[in-house]
Amino acid sequence: MxxxxxxxxxxxxxxxxxxxxxxxxxxxxxxxxxxxxxxxxxxxxxxxxxxxxxxxxxxxxxxxxSEWPWLSGTRHDDITLQDANLFLCACILEQNAGKTDVWDNTAYFVHEILDDPENLWRSIILHSPEGWADQFWEYNLHPEPAVHARLREVASLMVRYYHGDARLIWNEYLENPQEVFKRIRVLKVPRSTACLVIGALKDEHYLEGWFxxxxxxxxxxxxxxxxxxxxxxxxxxxxxxxxxxxxxxxxxxxxxxxxxxxxxxxxxxxxxxxxxxxxxxxxxxxxxxxxxxxxxxxxxxxxxxxxxxxxxxxx
Ligand code: SF4
The missing domain is CATH 1.10.1670 (Endonuclease Iii, domain 2)
Known part of the structure; x- marks a missing residue:
């Protein structure tokens, strides 16, 4: 060196x-x-x-x-379960999204197609993996089938590890972005996705500290x-x-x-x-x-x- x-x-x-x-x-x-x-x-x-x-x-x-949908204007102890999950879902879909507006797509999917479920992740895993894959065109969340498929896997891990509540990933770790990073990676998302989530949380003062x-x-x-x-x-x-x-x-x-x-x-x-x-x-x-x-x-x-x-x- x-x-x-x-x-x-x-x-x-x-x-x-x-x-x-x-x-x-x-x-x-x-x-x-x-x-x-x-x-x-x-x-x-x-x-x-x-x-x-x-x-x-x-x-x-x-x-x-930048401003982050569903986070901006709220405090970390105020955000609703639904908004926290919407935010995390859109971040996961950002990977390789190109010009696709995954934030709009996520909102449409959750509000119009799923009709505002109490818990987004539980609602997603009501689909079998095959059934979820079959909805690729219908749900129109992302241009790549692999990222669409990943969302079903993340939903399963979200329910298993965080009871389907994205707030549990970060709420107790205000000054520890590194720990939150690890907790996001438990969902088997790419490093860049985990960094995107951390960056947004830092921008909106949900997290503080070195990253x-x-x-x-x-x-x-x-x-x-x-x-x-x-x-x-x-x-x-x-x-x-x-x-x-x-x-x-x-x-x-x-x-x-x-x-x-x-x-x-x-x-x-x-x-x-x-x-x-x-x-x-x-x-x-x-x-x-x-x-x-x-x-x-x-x-x-x-x-x-x-x-x-x-x-x-x-x-
Ligand atoms: S190399 Fe890149 S950063 Fe440097 S001046 Fe050119 S465009 Fe800007």
């Missing part, structure tokens, strides 16, 4: 001077791969990235938290470019590691800026000209300067492949 394993504490009080990043990139490019010079510049590079992402949150409303970024393909791609200049992106472990370096107090605060950047500008083909951080992004600024620092930054942060095994254990 490289030396720089301590988190870098980033203040969100000031935005970054774009000239600082240009100088850092030039320093790294002219370092002749001297590890000491690179390590020194990396600390500042991480700070620049942190300030850039945090200032987006601070000054641009769409980079802040990792998702580290999915979008996070990895955007963080890889903005902090490392690596267009190929980071692994999920590396993205989470970097998230901890940048925002040691609570990496989750980076999640929304990364998501919005990734969905609006930083897709597989980045649209740097229109991107609001194009003067503070290692990838874009390196390109503009005609300098290639991606590999040096990446290796300075994560070391050679053999060293990366220890990173996996650490995370």
């Amino acid at each position: 490289p030396e720089m394993t301590e988190p870098v504490f980033v203040s969100d009080q000031v935005d970054t001077d774009p000239e600082q990043l240009r100088i850092l990139i030039q320093d790294i490019a002219s370092s002749c791969r001297d590890p000491k010079v690179i390590q020194h510049s990396l600390l500042d590079l991480i700070r620049v990235t942190g300030r850039t992402l945090l200032s987006l949150r601070r000054f641009e409303p769409r980079f802040r938290t 990792d970024i998702v580290g999915d393909v979008v996070d990895s791609r955007v963080l890889g470019r903005i902090a490392c200049g690596e267009g190929n992106g980071l692994t999920s472990y590396q993205a989470r590691f970097l998230g901890r370096m940048i925002a040691a107090g609570d990496p989750w605060i980076l999640d929304r800026p990364l998501y919005v950047l990734g969905m609006s500008y930083c897709g597989p083909g980045p649209r740097c000209r229109r991107c609001p951080v194009n003067e503070r992004c290692v990838y874009a600024v390196s390109l503009e300067l005609g300098l290639s620092v991606g590999t040096m930054v990446y290796e300075g942060l994560f070391g050679q492949k053999t060293v990366q095994k220890s990173l996996k254990n650490w995370l």
Whole structure:
């Protein structure tokens, strides 16, 4: 593992001077791969990235938290059983939903098709697995049959472990998102789904405290470019590691800026000209300067492949 394993504490009080990043990139490019010079510049590079992402949150409303149906406007000790279950159901259907509005679909399914059952999950498991699969087109919850099928499995686990009450997953764990994460994973949902639920609960103050970024393909791609200049992106472990370096107090605060950047500008083909951080992004600024620092930054942060095994254990 490289030396720089301590988190870098980033203040969100000031935005970054774009000239600082240009100088850092030039320093790294002219370092002749001297590890000491690179390590020194990396600390500042991480700070620049942190300030850039945090200032987006601070000054641009769409980079802040979003509103969550059935959670917004309620308190964790007020939410009804029905609304908590609706929220969890929609989160599960978000996986690979694309442009399908699973939130609307969930509401229609529960209110119109199931006629507001007392307990959503119990109502779902009244279907046999085969009967549930047969209703794929009729219920129209999600474009993929596999996700439709998963909802029936989750319903069964919800009844077995949480008496069909989503509130039991989080109610007693206000300051422990990690524990809630584990409790959601009991439902055998993907990591990204569990993170989505935690993020929403944190946004709505149902949960407080430290939590990792998702580290999915979008996070990895955007963080890889903005902090490392690596267009190929980071692994999920590396993205989470970097998230901890940048925002040691609570990496989750980076999640929304990364998501919005990734969905609006930083897709597989980045649209740097229109991107609001194009003067503070290692990838874009390196390109503009005609300098290639991606590999040096990446290796300075994560070391050679053999060293990366220890990173996996650490995370
Ligand atoms: S400037 Fe380009 S590479 Fe950097 S975050 Fe924006 S779109 Fe991605």
